[in-house]
Amino acid sequence: MAGSALKRLMAEYKQLTVNPPEGIIAGPVNEENFFEWEALITGPEGTCFEGGVFQTELKFPTDYPLNPPKMRFKTEMFHPNIYADGRVCISILHAPGDDPMGYESSAERWSPVQSVEKILLSVISMLAEPNDESGANVDASKMWRDDREKFYRIAGELVRKSLSL
Amino acid sequence: MAVEIAQLFSHRRLGDSKTAVLLALYFPIGLILAVLRLFIGLHVFIIACILPVQVPFRRVLLRTLYTVLGFIVYPSNLQHRNQNVKVIVANHVSVLDHVIIGLIFPSVVPNVWSLPPFLNWALGYTNMGASQGRQVFLDAVRKHCQHNTRPVLAFPEGAMTNGKAGLLKFSTWAFALERDVQPITVTISRPLINMKAEVLGSSLWQDLLWFLFVPFTVYRVKVLPVEKRSDFENADEFSRGVQQIMANEMRLTPTPFTSADKAEYVKKLGVQPPRERSTQRPQVRQTTNAPSRSSGESPRSSGESPLDRMIKQVQEVMPNIPRHIIKHDLETTNSVDATIFNILENETAIPIPAEEVPGTSTGPATPLSTPQSLPHNTFCVTSQGNDSSSSTLLTPSPASTKFAADKFGSSSKERQMSLQDRKAALLANARKRFTEKSQVEN
Structure with a gap:
């Protein structure tokens, strides 16, 4: 099982190396363990996270791609869909079986035809458009709804921090 | 007691061997009938488009013409229909369910498919913005319910079943709209030649052509009493309650399978030789996919x-x-x-898919690329996963931030070096741009 996971990860790594999406770099932290990756994500243009470079880690299960990886932001974040410890709450990271929000979104659930690239692109979309309905960070959700200005200020500060400036 | 997913759908168009013999005898007649009906059908379609919905004789006329086309509709328990209830839910047994129900109760079917606009219109669906996310869609449907007299017709199963074993799990949107819903049950039968109206892996056009081919198709549409959501129920519980009621009425079992499970099941059949099928427990989520299988190819192709x-x-x-x-x-x-x-x-x-513009995240073929699984499933996207709405936000900046390596190194060390270099370059570039930008702003 791990063999096919490795092959698949290798294939995705190659794809992401030779033809990465805009503002994304991803790969194994250390090739001795192919199941732990680090990805750099650039905050999408025209949003409050614009310009930031956020560090995330991806941990793959040995039966990948049957099961999705776990993803966590290592850079400090403040976002309605990111938990305080950096875990990301996004439908593509959930297998269709576990269903916290009602099954209609199963089209965006994890399935083996999804990929690291798609996860990272989804996360970028999530940065651009927080979904304040499924609040992983209640404070951030509330602020996003009620005090957008303040939210933008905090995000701007995080962008600066992410670049260590 | 538990119904397996395999029992919910028809695997073959032909019911049994007796039917096959009958079909062989009937074939020439069927062919002529199909051709004739194709032309009549075209006229019916034009009439249906021209006549406004409110014209009283429209229904009578259309019903006669549908009979000519081989659709016989028996409505029953019409006294249960309450005109004030704006949401009708029905089970889904064929591609023409909405047309048939529309004959009895002119209704609006919100489009939850991603079809081209023409097809959308021709098939009688109304676009209510399902592609823009669940909230937009629900708001549009709610608005419609308030301002319009025509009810909304929903197929909460989201996919067709054979109507013989069980009902798929209901999606909740139709139950989140209003407190009352009017359930309707639809059963379909084809006397004389027992050809199934829905078959796993069959396309819309195939289904339609068989409709014209068979002598006739009988629809029994039964109206059930209005169901009211209580204060203690949420949409999900309510949907399960209604599913139970409809299942009891049709003597079926409500199942926990969703339309997505059906899509997955279809895919699974596509990669398994038929003889293994009966022994395989369908509940086990087998996740082997053949994403690049062309959509026209029958998933039931045997003898791999x-x-x-x-x-x-x-x-x-x-x-x-x-x-x-x-x-x-x-x-x-x-x-x-x-x-x-x-x-x-x-x-x-x-x-390397150059046409695969970053941001559109088309990636490998989506799991829903087969036509029979396309409808309904694509429905109600959460904002983060939604390619169409979010991709606009991800338009690449003029100063490209793509950090591609020229080649994928053959040794681990080479790759690691390249990765580190590119990471550093991305960060440096981001820093540079950030400082430039803040200088401009100040």
């Missing part, structure tokens, strides 16, 4: 060759690689591992 199996194994690992390339390589290597190695090594073999 070893080569096909190997191609599929390679595709599982590398869904992006076109089938013909894998096939070509497998023919020389005859080994899954060797081919994977070759494709990884050989740059030119991979058509």
Whole structure:
């Protein structure tokens, strides 16, 4: 099982190396363990996270791609869909079986035809458009709804921090 | 007691061998009938488009014409229909359910498919913005309910079943709209020649042509009393309650399977030789996919060759690689591992999808690329996963931030170096741009 996971990860790594999406770099932290990756994500243009470079880690299960990886932001974040410890709450990271929000979104659930690239692109979309309905960070959700200005200020500060400036 | 997913759908168009003999005898007649009906159908379609919905004789006229086309509709328990209830939910047994129910109760079917606008209109669906996310869609439907007298018709199962064993799990949107819903049950039968109206893996057009071919199709549409959501129920509980009521009425079992499970089941059948099918427990989520299978190909194609199996194994690992390339390589290597190695090594073999613009995240074929699974499933997208709405936000900036390596190094060390370099370059570039920008602002 791990063999096919490795092959698949290798294939995705190659794809992401030779033809990465805009503002994304991803790969194994250390090739001795192919199941732990680090990805750099650039905050999408025209949003409050614009310009930031956020560090995330991806941990793959040995039966990948049957099961999705776990993803966590290592850079400090403040976002309605990111938990305080950096875990990301996004439908593509959930297998269709576990269903916290009602099954209609199963089209965006994890399935083996999804990929690291798609996860990272989804996360970028999530940065651009927080979904304040499924609040992983209640404070951030509330602020996003009620005090957008303040939210933008905090995000701007995080962008600066992410670049260590 | 538990219904297995395999029992919910028809696997073959023909019911039994007796039907096959009858079909052979009937075939010439059916063919003539189908051609005639095709032309009559065209006229019916035009009439249906021209006549406004409110004209009273429209229904009578259309019903007569539908009978000519072979659709016989028996409505029953019409006294239960409450005009004030704006949401009708029905089970889904054929591609024309909404047309048939529309004959009895002129209604609006919100489009939850991603169809081209013409097809959308021709099939009688109304676009209510399902592609823009669940909230937009629900608001649009709610608005419609308030301002319009025509009810909304929903098929909460989201996919067709054979109507013989069980009902799929209901999606909740129709139950979140208003407090009252009017359930309707639809059963379909084809006397004389028992051809199934829905078959796994069949396309819309195939289903429609068979409708014209068979002598006639009988629809029994039964109206059930209005169901009211209580204060203690949420949409999900309410949907399950209604599913139970409809299932009892039809003597079916409500199942926990969703339309997505059906899509997955169809896919699974596509990669399994038929003889294994009966022994396989369908609940086990088998996740082997053959994403690049062309949509027209029947998922029931039997007798898989070893080569096909190997191609599929390679595709599982590398869904992006076109089938013909894998096939070509497998023919020389005859080994899954060797081919994977070759494709990884050989740059030119991979058509790095240049057309695959970053941000659109088309990626490998989506799991819903087969036509029969396309409808309904694509529905209600959460904002983060929604490609169409979010991709606009991800338009690449003029100062491109793409950090691609020229090549994928063959040694681990080489790759690590390249990765570190690119990370540093991305960060440096981001810092530079940030400082430039803040200078401009100040």
